[in-house]
Amino acid sequence: MKSFFHVKDIGDLGAALEEARQVKSNPFAWKHLGENKTLMLVFFNSSLRTRLSSQKAALNLGMSPIVLNIGQDSWKLETELGVVMDGDKSEHLREAIPVMGSYCDIIGVRSFAGLTDREFDYAETILRQFVDYSGKPVISLESATVHPCQAFADLITIDQYKTKARPKVVMTWAPHPRALPQAVPNSFAEWMNAADVDFVITHPRGYELDPAFTQGARIEYDQMKALEGADFVYAKNWSCPGVTNPADYGKVLSKDMSWTVDAAHMAVTDNACFLHCLPVRRNMIVSDEVIDSPRSLVIPEAANRVVSIQVVMKRMLEEMQ
Ligand code: SN0
Numbered sequence: 001m002k003s004f005f006h007v008k009d010i011g012d013l014g015a016a017l018e019e020a021r022q023v024k025s026n027p028f029a030w031k032h033l034g035e036n037k038t039l040m041l042v043f044f045n046s047s048l049r050t051r052l053s054s055q056k057a058a059l060n061l062g063m064s065p066i067v068l069n070i071g072q073d074s075w076k077l078e079t080e081l082g083v084v085m086d087g088d089k090s091e092h093l094r095e096a097i098p099v100m101g102s103y104c105d106i107i108g109v110r111s112f113a114g115l116t117d118r119e120f121d122y123a124e125t126i127l128r129q130f131v132d133y134s135g136k137p138v139i140s141l142e143s144a145t146v147h148p149c150q151a152f153a154d155l156i157t158i159d160q161y162k163t164k165a166r167p168k169v170v171m172t173w174a175p176h177p178r179a180l181p182q183a184v185p186n187s188f189a190e191w192m193n194a195a196d197v198d199f200v201i202t203h204p205r206g207y208e209l210d211p212a213f214t215q216g217a218r219i220e221y222d223q224m225k226a227l228e229g230a231d232f233v234y235a236k237n238w239s240c241p242g243v244t245n246p247a248d249y250g251k252v253l254s255k256d257m258s259w260t261v262d263a264a265h266m267a268v269t270d271n272a273c274f275l276h277c278l279p280v281r282r283n284m285i286v287s288d289e290v291i292d293s294p295r296s297l298v299i300p301e302a303a304n305r306v307v308s309i310q311v312v313m314k315r316m317l318e319e320m321q
């Protein structure tokens with residue numbers, strides 16, 4: 001695996017889930033693979049789970065993790081090509097990336113969408129430069145359009161808790177005070193489309209995700225109708241993807257609190273489990289009652305973040321042996 005961005009990068013999902021089960025039950029069995037290998041984690045944005053689960057997975061594999069927080073510990077980096085660097089940015093990615101690549105064996109990068117220039121974001125302009133100039137396998141730790149480590153962990157969690165061969169999984173938009181990226185819902189849609197589940201997306205009009213990720217998935221604008229009989233409810237806010245109206249890209253079009261997942265929403269499901277990638281705004285995205293209920297899987301879902309990235313890094317290390 002040269003890079004990890006999309007569901008296709010992991011190949012057969014049945015095999016990936018089987019490998020995830022093995023890694024989960026015996027996390028230290030591949031400790032030899034990472035001997036004398038270094039994982040570099042580069043963060044342009046905040047992180048809790050991604051930072052810690054990536055380091056933990058590296059340690060499980062016998063690798064040494066090193067972490068750089070751009071803008072705090074490092075020089076401020078210029079990301080646009082062809083600009084006169086007379087501002088506050090001291091170094092260009094063009095030099096910084098190959099330097100970082102020379103210090104490690106695998107590189108993980110978090111770089112959220114800027115949400116102002118759709119073309120720049122959807123071309124994965126920053127992560128592409130890491131792929132092109134680092135000379136090392138690159139893992140997206142949530143980049144402009146995808147969060148594959150999260151979506152793989154979500155799939156592992158659904159696989160672990162499902163009680164039906166083909167569960168109904170509903171991804172519902174929910175309100176949030178700020179404009180958030182589309183990376184999490186994009187990847188979740190992409191992975192659920194590839195998985196053996198009955199997948200439905202529900203959101204207010206104007207929030208249509210990029211069809212490259214939804215690929216004809218069922219969209220139901222009536223949230224309650226979408227949730228009927230659900231086995232898993234996946235809540236997430238995202239800002240306007242700018243699909244129907246490019247001028248609205250990155251905007252907050254609605255803060256409709258009737259979309260907050262509460263007990264009344266869960267009541268129409270088939271005793272569904274609740275999922276969210278975290279961090280979550282309580283009583284905006286989900287009521288206290290639902291997230292604190294025994295049907296909430298947010299903690300085991302977060303725990304599976306170690307498993308998902310460990311499978312990815314294990315495969316990358318195996319290719320280096
Ligand atoms: C990020 C997002 O893409 O939605 C990361 C999720 C893994 N979430 C946020 O930035 C939430 C920040 C907030 O203020 O609630």
